[in-house]
Amino acid sequence: DAKTTQPPSMDCAEGRAANLPCNHSTISGNEYVYWYRQIHSQGPQYIIHGLKNNETNEMASLIITEDRKSSTLILPHATLRDTAVYYCIVRVPTPLTGANSKLTFGKGITLSVRP
């Protein structure tokens, strides 16, 4: 997997948008950007993934730059329950079996949502 770099932490006010950046300057052409989050003492939760187009679902939006070297996860209206560690991971989405489909977790970014 290509490496990603994320700031160690950030905070935002409840109700405001949280924009979480991620750099992946060595991403390959067939690698997707995945975002997961882990709330304290729970398993990671899948949020969203994308290749080059912007993506949106009920949880968040993913904005990928045209050169694909960086991306931003946007939580449009952050709540206290969004306080978590957010992981940005790049990989080939291999739907078949095998070790190529494994995820490598970095340190992530700790998002703190304040009242």
Place this chain on the structure above:
Amino acid sequence: GAVVSQHPSWVICKSGTSVKIECRSLDFQATTMFWYRQFPKQSLMLMATSNEGSKATYEQGVEKDKFLINHASLTLSTLTVTSAHPEDSSFYICSALTSGSGTQYFGPGTRLTVL
């Protein structure tokens, strides 16, 4: 979204005993499952890749005779920590790979404490 369960959610055992943790994909079939370990204030570390009907693939430094993995069906993988010691105390998390999108979904984790 896809749901993955783990049982038990927490377990306390005596040193030298063995502990089995179950990981189930509840609403989809998973040919491949993964087992991770997470120590306090650290990120997830992949232990092994579990493939249905075949031997698991272990990451470097993980003892296959100590961490026995059995993936006997398309919805169940088990991790057995044999002859557990206090240093095995950790948060064990499994994930299951969907065949369609190739996305991994995680279980809620199992907290193991070895006395």
